[in-house]
Structures are given as C-alpha cells and as structure tokens.
Amino acid sequence: MKNIKICFDLNPEKQGRYLQNxxxxxxxxxxxxxxxxxxxxxxxxxxxxxxxxxxxLDFIKSGLAPNLKAVILTAKEIKLIKIEDRNG
Structure with a gap:
C-alpha cells in the first residue's frame, strides 16, 4: 500500500476524502x-x-499522464497493460 499515492474518482463528493483504512x-x-x-x-x-x-486511453493520447507506464486491470482477471514509450 505504501506505493499507492493517490486514488481518482470523478464524484466530487468523494474527492478530498480518504480510502478506507x-x-x-x-x-x-x-x-x-x-x-x-x-x-x-x-x-x-x-x-x-x-x-x-x-x-x-484519453489521458494517454492527450499527454495528460506523460509518466504512465502501465495500467493494471482487475475486473475479469489481473492483467497488466504496458504503455509504450511515447518519447521515442
């Protein structure tokens, strides 16, 4: 858990709060x-x-997350999607 720095949620009522425990x-x-x-x-x-x-995918295409290297999906299985280097 110490490597998880932030949680995103589009719901303004949740923003500013903390994940449980x-x-x-x-x-x-x-x-x-x-x-x-x-x-x-x-x-x-x-x-x-x-x-x-x-x-x-919009964050990636628009350059909003320039340091993003991977996305981990968990809905059906644990799946690592590596993001290709966009600088080279």
Missing part, C-alpha cells in the same frame, strides 16, 4: 495529479472497460 486521498483527475503517476490500478469491476476506453 488508509492515508490515500481521493482526488480529481486533473493535470497535476496525472503527471505524477506511473501506473494505474483499476478497481472498478462494473465500469472498468468503459473507464479504460473512455478516460484512461
């Missing part, structure tokens, strides 16, 4: 927060495919 703050997906991450662990089985296709 942790010091991990729930934040918005703004440019400043996205620039800091190198991996996203998705823990939303019902909406994982939709969020990955409509939000995560």
């Amino acid at each position: 942790s010091e991990i703050q729930i934040s918005s997906t703004n440019r400043c927060n996205l620039e800091k991450i190198d991996c996203i662990l998705m823990c939303m089985s019902l909406h994982e495919k939709k969020v990955f296709e409509n939000e995560i």
Whole structure:
C-alpha cells in the first residue's frame, strides 16, 4: 500500500476524502495529479472497460499522464497493460 499515492474518482463528493483504512486521498483527475503517476490500478469491476476506453486511453493520447507506464486491470482477471514509450 505504501506505493499507492493517490486514488481518482470523478464524484466530487468523494474527492478530498480518504480510502478506507488508509492515508490515500481521493482526488480529481486533473493535470497535476496525472503527471505524477506511473501506473494505474483499476478497481472498478462494473465500469472498468468503459473507464479504460473512455478516460484512461484519453489521458494517454492527450499527454495528460506523460509518466504512465502501465495500467493494471482487475475486473475479469489481473492483467497488466504496458504503455509504450511515447518519447521515442
């Protein structure tokens, strides 16, 4: 858990709160927060495919998450998706 720095949620009512039993703050997906991450662990089985296709891929294409190296999906199985180097 010490490597998990931040949690994202689009719901403004959850932002500013913390994940249960942790010091991990729930934040918005703004440019400043996205620039800091190198991996996203998705823990939303019902909406994982939709969020990955409509939000995560958009972060990657638009350059909002320049340090992102991987996304871990967990809905059906644990699956690591490596993000190709966009600088070279």
